[in-house]
Amino acid sequence: MIDDKKKRMIEESMKLFSEKGFHSTSIQEIADKSNVSKGAFYLHFQSKDELLIEIYSYYSEVILEKIGSINSRTHDPLKQFTEQIEAFLGLFKEHKEYLMMHVRDNINLGEKMNELIFSLHKQSYNWLENQIIMIYGERIQPYIVDVVIQIDGILSGYFKWIAIHDLKFDSEQLAKYIIDKVDVIVKSILQENQQPIFTYQSLSMFKEPSAQEIIQQIKKQIERSDNRELLEAILVLEEEWNKKEPKKIIIQSMLKHLESNTTIKELIRKLKKFL
Structure with a gap:
């Protein structure tokens, strides 16, 4: 806030x-x-x-x-x-x-x-x-x-x-x-x-961004809102996403937490397409 x-x-x-x-x-x-x-x-x-x-x-x-x-x-x-x-x-x-x-x-x-x-x-x-x-x-x-x-x-x-x-x-x-x-x-x-x-x-603008580009867009939006909980969630998601064998349950849990914010809901929807 x-x-x-x-x-x-x-x-x-x-x-x-x-x-x-x-x-x-x-x-x-x-x-x-x-x-x-x-x-x-x-x-x-x-x-x-x-x-x-x-x-x-x-x-x-x-x-x-x-x-x-x-x-x-x-x-x-x-x-x-x-x-x-x-x-x-x-x-x-x-x-x-x-x-x-x-x-x-x-x-x-x-x-x-x-x-x-x-x-x-x-x-x-x-x-x-x-x-x-x-x-x-x-x-x-x-x-x-x-x-x-x-x-x-x-x-x-x-x-x-x-x-x-x-x-x-x-x-x-x-x-x-x-x-x-x-x-x-x-x-x-x-x-x-x-x-x-x-x-x-x-x-x-309809050139589809990569998953990493979407994650960066989400991070920028969250940083502007100064919401620490959401920032922690996106950092956990980013770290897990970049692993060689990411755990889907962790990613899905973070996405569910993040999509409660209406300003990034559309970006979360697009990121889900990569799962």
Whole structure:
């Protein structure tokens, strides 16, 4: 779990970034706004760049946890998807500063940030794909990439306009409206029965990673959450996995313990395929 002081620095810095911009905000301003010393800032973050990466990571985990709780409440896929979109809108309504960060500065922090953005993008794709197939069945599969791109465009457009123009809205009403438009798009695609524009083969992110690459991804996610129990579990799993004759029962036990965390559940599912 993230400690209160670190959480406060994340939230206060996000407000400053949304008001002044990332590059115009100093570490001293972040420390002052968070009521901590500059030294305390460096105890939690090596730099302002690392702080920004932590912000993206922190809020992606908040969103994934929210979606996970909705999955457990209802088995109706359409209702589930509508509630998830509503939750998304509600979170961004509460944390407008997070939206403003996306539209205010074009920030490039190199390979580490690119890896995180790519990972979040892939998680977003997997979530949308799963929900659409659950609702419309396998017949939408050939067009799934085109559908996901269009849904992403609708959501991104609303988020951008809400942030820039400070638009007021009802999360439930807007979620239902968006789902209605998605339904029209999907049914139109199925009815027209045209060739898809983009497919899985078009996307570089679907190059299957090795088991070791997946384990490293899991470790990175756990290290960000600072959960010692999960970190111990993944280290035990990694050690056992690398043995010449690994014990399957140990690996399965560690996987079961790890998959209780919603943020790494999809990675655990992929790792299980190697057993």
